[in-house]
Amino acid sequence: MSENKFIEKFQNKTDSELEYILENKKSYDEKAISASIHILKERNGKTSEIETVENEIKIEKEKKQIAQKKFVEEEKKKSNITDDPNAPELHSKRVIMVFSGLFSTIFGAVLLMYNMKQTGNKTGRIQVLIFGVLYTIGTLLVVNSLNISGNIALIFNIAGGGILSEYFWNKFIGKEFEHRKRSWIKPAIISVLITVPLILATIYGQ
Structure with a gap:
């Protein structure tokens, strides 16, 4: 509670002002509410009004946690993510799209190839x-020959990622294939280590 900056800030507020914050808690920051309760407890002890507010906050938190858990479960179902230890670990469609967009389609292709190996x-x-x-080479040729901006290149990359994740994935792995989610951290580090020297070479080689 000592880390709550509102405690010191609210020390000069009257009980009525603090009670107003609790009565209108939907309009205030969670820490402001917590500080108000803390100060009122110090001054007056744990009253029935404060206990009611605390119970309401507890119920609201539980509702949010249940809603969050439900949302996560629904997202897992949409993405065909499972906790089954026998299911293979695959890079998700979203990860393939992100890698294709940020780096290039060939990076997304490598991730999908790993999935297919699994x-x-x-x-x-x-x-x-x-x-x-072929898609990566084609994109480079079009971008360089027409002197297209980086934003257009990004669109090409994202389009390539879309083809990988929606056409090739669905065709060879299956649209509803259940799998566990594989970490994207190691591929991200490798991709950065490959991409950064290429970018630096391009910049300083001009």
């Missing part, structure tokens, strides 16, 4: 590799 799909891996290489 699901034992050799034919799909070859097709994804060919698509990723």
